[in-house]
Amino acid sequence: MKRRVLVVDDEANVRKALSTTLGKVGYDIKEAASGDEALMQVESFRPEVVLLDLRMPVMDGMETLRRMKQLDGNHSRVVMMTAYGSASDVMEAMRLGAFDYIQKPFDLAAVKQVVANAVQHPENEEEPLPGHDSGDEGQERSGLIGLSPAMQNVYKLVGRVSMSKANVLIQGESGTGKELIARAIHANSPRASQPLIPVNCGAIPENLLESELFGYERGAFTGAVGRKQGMFELADGGTLFLDEVGELSPALQVKLLRVLQDRKLIRLGGVEPISIDVRVIAATNRNLQERIRQELFREDLYYRLNVVPIHMPPLRERKEDIPLLIRHFLAKYSREAGKEGLYLSQATMDLLLGYHWPGNVRQLENTIERAVILASGPSILPEHVRGHLQEVGTADQPAPVPGIRYEGRTMREILQEVEREAIARALRKERGNKLQTAKRLGISRRALLYKIEMYGLKISEEEQV
Structure with missing residues (x-):
């Protein structure tokens, strides 16, 4: 039985090109030139996949998508098409339940692959988010600017994850826009009417951060003259954005993990647990997996935060x-x-x-x-x-190190060579004793073993300990 595909575009040449290409590989194709015609075809033809143009007269693709998702018994996977996609367009389409989003002019081979992916996808997987209208929010208003494939993938993830309650971990270098992504997720979620509370974990001293996050009771410490709600309580019903989460101390990591597990907290100096309904979005420019290997970040906390990972490209x-x-x-x-x-x-x-x-x-x-x-x-x-x-x-640029070549190399490559040389020298000084080498370098033995394997360092048999 042929799989059914509906092509919706107000341009006849686009419809013809797509219909011909997909028809040749065995799909049953119908065409529609407008949103109204598309809705009628969805009810009569029952397509498994809809290729839907965003910019159409009278009823645009976004409104057509909304109405398609409201039709009883319609489980079509909708792939949006446009030459003018903005960040907010992509996120809104994914939030409304689109399966994918492709940009014109497109490679017909890529379209065939997207359609193949869609027909193999389980039904009812992309459900629209009810009761939320993001309005006409353009790129400049959202602060997210970019039409590159890397950013399009980020926008798709934002649109999808905004529909869920899952915790999100945004990773990327400094200055890539991680907070903008956190704000976009919150703005497109059912929590949009509730507060988004940002906390910079690296900018607040450790002895103050605990009380800032979890609050305190009167008399909890010198100067605590009254009760104070923490950031978790202030974000109740909304979203807490933990920036630079990789800077948290081990003690605070334990307390954060407990709150994420139990959805309850106890203020400093208090005894009664307080239930909270908070979505946590965390961000870091650190390599948390590396910090886990160095025993600087808890692995269980990492998995609690990293339910949905988003990588911001440099x-x-x-x-x-x-x-x-x-x-x-x-x-x-x-x-x-x-x-x-x-x-x-x-x-x-x-x-x-x-x-x-x-x-x-x-x-x-x-x-x-x-x-x-x-x-x-x-x-x-x-x-x-x-x-x-x-x-x-x-x-x-790092300070010159003897024997290190700088020209034509990235910062990462330079630093890796410096690190490799430092480990090799320390191993030689400690005659291969890994425990003493780790102490000399100020890292754990586990982290040292990982680095030795990563850099392919060889230790002579008589020196191995």
């Missing part, structure tokens, strides 16, 4: 988004400075596109803000940005 891996980001930041800061109409010279754009951006989007934003202030004419020239890039680039 800017150097999505350079096609740099012009969009520049346009956004340039409009923002030129408006604030009363210099509207500023533009980048081609030489400046080439310079920014060729830079490696160790500070990611945050560094790019800072660079554009500074350039707007320095510009005295209608255009931003290379001299308005070059000095800042050199300053940051110099600060990011």
Whole structure:
């Protein structure tokens, strides 16, 4: 029996190309030129997969998707198609129950693969989130900008995970926009009307962080003159965003784990457990799995937080988004400075596109803000940005180490070679004694064994201990 596919697009040539391609590989194809026609075809044809264009006159693809999901007995997997996809469009489509989201112009082979994935997917897997309308929130309003494949994948994950209650762990380098992702998840969730409480775990001293998170009773410690609710209680019904969660001390990790397990907390100085309904979104620029191996982060807490992982790509891996980001930041800061109409010279754009951006989007934003202030004419020239890039680039380079080659290598490669050499030297000094080597390096024996294996370090038989 042929699998049924409905192609919905107001452009006849797009419908024909898709119908011909999918028909040749054995699908039963029907076409619809509008949202209204698509809804009628869904009820009569009962397609298993719908390829649905986002931008159509009268009833657009998003409204058509909403109505399709409301039809009784409709289990079609909907794949959205558009040439104009923004972050909010992708997240809204996934939140409403779309199976996938592809951009025009698309590779027909990729379309065949998406359709094949959809027909093999279990029914009822993509259920829309009820009772929430995100409104017309564009990229600039959400703060998420980028059309690269890497960012499209992030938007899809945000749309899907916003429908659930699951904890989320956002990992990525500093400046990639992890907090923006946390805010987008909250804004697209059923908790959107409740508070989102951000906590920077790395910026609050450990002796204060416990009381900030869990609250305290009067007399709990010197200066506790009254009861205070902690961040968990303030976020009740909403979302708690734990930024830099990798910086938590071992003692606080234990207490956080208990709260996540029991959904209850006890204030400092208190005895009564308090029930809470809080979704936790955590973020870190640390490699938590490495910290687990070094016995600096609890493995059980990691799995509690990492129910849905989201990786934020560094800017150097999505350079096609740099012009969009520049346009956004340039409009923002030129408006604030009363210099509207500023533009980048081609030489400046080439310079920014060729830079490696160790500070990611945050560094790019800072660079554009500074350039707007320095510009005295209608255009931003290379001299308005070059000095800042050199300053940051110099600060990011490690101090020279004898025997280490720097030219043409990434920071990660340089640091790994430095680490490998430090471990090799320590092993030689301790004549292969792993326990003493670990103590010398200030890491656990388990972490040392992992590093020895990772770097392929060899120890002579007479030196092994």
